[in-house]
Amino acid sequence: MTRTRDEWTSAARDLQLDGRAVIDGARVDAISGETIAKTNPATGQTISHIAACGEADLNRAVAAARRAYAAGEWSRAGAGFRRERLLELARLIEERADEFALLDTLDMGKPVRETTTIDAPGSAALYRFYGEAIEKHEDRIPVTPPGSTALVTREPLGVVGVIVPWNYPLEIATWKLAPALAAGNAVVVKPPVEASHSALLLAELAVEAGIPAGIVNVVPGRGSVIGKALALHPDVDMVAFTGSTEVAKQLQRYAGQSNMKRLALEAGGKSANLVFADCDDLALAAQKAAFGAFYNQGEVCSANSRVFVERTIVDRFLELFAEAAQAYRPGDPLDPETGVGSLVSESHADTVWATIEHARRDGRIVSGGERPEINGSRAFIEPTIVTDVPDDHEVHTREIFGPVAVVTPFDSEDEAITRANETPFGLAASLWTGSLARAHRVSSQLVAGTVSVNTVDALGFTTPFGGFKQSGFGRDLSIHALDNYTDFKTTWMQWS
Template identity: 85%
Template structure:
């Protein structure tokens, strides 16, 4: 059911927040007794106190996960058992979709309309996808010499740690949790301190769905305490992460310093969008470009924030792009008519705004470039289009993680590809062309985990998502994500 602005505000006012972690199936207080005030970035109001966990809490959560794994009620249960409980879990997520959406909206500022219509239902559907997929997985019997048989099976790794980014708290948690749980692992999740509540609710819903206590634990707190402790923990078998490249590199070091745990790292991005003059619909390309760069306040790791346009259509595209950007005007996240919401915090907005001011000094602000105050908060920034800056300017090279995009012309296909690949990242890219030959030729040359042709930032449950270069390794989504959380075991039987 679609709610009105007043209905969303009333529902938000009635929300109850509990910032305690979930360990062994129950809410517990952090051992330190410390909490972190959590504000709603759209209003500046303190909505909750997140418990600041430390090493003792991490140890307790890992011990609960290990005990659950060794008990075997989940890890050694049949795939059909796990399937039924993941399907029940998905149903409960749908029942609580509005509550989950409000948690994410009030925590990190995204429009509640999108969280309720896309993030929550999509998360429920993904648990169903992996619940069904794990029951249909097949083992192998390879050819061996006479008198022997070898069975090759995929086995769960054990205790998996998950560190979640704040831009899509519910969805990113689900991208990791669904395949990890489906495969039979036990999990300890560190949600972002900026947006912990939807993950905490997930842990409660998991118990209600019949997933045994200790299989899904949530430890709240700062990355420097909880994330570091998980990455260094000797009894964590694998760690999955979404976040910055800087932190991903640190996690690699921690894994090497401890037990050489497996890693799957989805890190930063600075994705390109190439618009060729033979594009069939330049207006659609501009509209999709605005979506690709400004949706979710531009707080998207694969945001197409570097747009290169063939010179002959550059002026027309720039005009259409600026027009399309107006659909993403910032507003109250609880208003269903809002284009984009608040950035995750005023401090983050300060950083994004400083980048815009430097771009204003060094180039041209072709559209946007304002910072409105809404509901007394300065965490809102109008979608901003930058032009006329040099290729080595920070708006070309640095992941800004806000509603800021740079547009530049190119004169040849080779130049377009070179500019697109001129980045340490390799998460995603898009291109627009009416030529099938060019679509194949250019997409093959682009260094990116996903190349979207005549659309932007395409993804689905059946296709893997992840990057090359400093965007990390391992893949989310699709059946390939199960490879992050399992490994092959060979059982060789000899009788002759």
């Protein structure tokens, strides 16, 4: 049954929020006893206190993970056993899907209509995907000389650190955890301090699902403390990360300073969306452009925030784009009719707003450019379309992580490709054309981990997601994500 705004508000008031860490299967306070006040960005009200864990807490979690991994109850269990436990975890997430949805909505301002229909059920489905996939991941017997046999097996790496961003707290944690667990690893999760509650609940349910205590640990706290300690820890074998390029580079330095741990880094993006005059449906292109730029408040690493439009159709496209942006006007995240919610904090909204004001001075605001106050909070920003700004302007070059898109005309296919690739990032790109030849020709030249043709930001469980250049390396989703958390072992047996 679909809930009303009043029903969601009532459910949010009744929700019991627990900000304690989960280490070795139990809820625990930080050893220091310190906490961090957590506010709901959509109201500014304090909703809980998150354990401000320190290095000693992280060490405790890594030791628990190492013991659990070495015990072999999970790491050496058959794929069928891990499959059943992951399927049970998926069932438990679905059973408490509304609770998970509320946790992410209250933590980071995401609309409840998205967390209930996409984030929570999508996370459950992904645990099911990897639970089923692990039994179908085969070892190999390669050709060897007579009198010998070699077995090539995929082995778990050991203790995996997972650093999760705040824009998709449950979903991206699942992108890392599901394949890491399916492969037999133990994990230590550093959730975002802005949105820790869903990962903490997930760790509780992992134990309930029959995953041994110590296999899933969640240590909340500041990234400068927990993230750094995790990346430097000599007993962590691998770190999976989604976040900024600056932090990704720092993690590379930490890995080199410690034990050369493996890394899978999904870093920043500044994705381009190319709209050619031979596009079959310009209205649809504009609607999808609005989705690509403004969905999730624009707080998406692969947001298509740079829109390049062939000059002959740019005026009409801007009209349609401005109309489509109205579907993403901000409102109360607990209202099922809300298109987008608040940004993750008023301070982050201040940063995004400063960029909009800069663009207002140097270019033209086509639509939006307002910052309404809702529920007493100033963390809301209207979806904003900018044009006529210089090529070196920050709206072209910087990952804003807010509901801001810049539209730029182009005159030729080569110009469109060149401008799309003029970025240090290479996470995603989109293009709109009615020509199959152009679709192949342009997509092959765009430097991006995913190119969406006649849609935007396409992804699915069966296709890998990740980037080139300074958008990182390694892939989430699909069977290929298991490559992050395993490595090959050759066992050679000589018979004669």
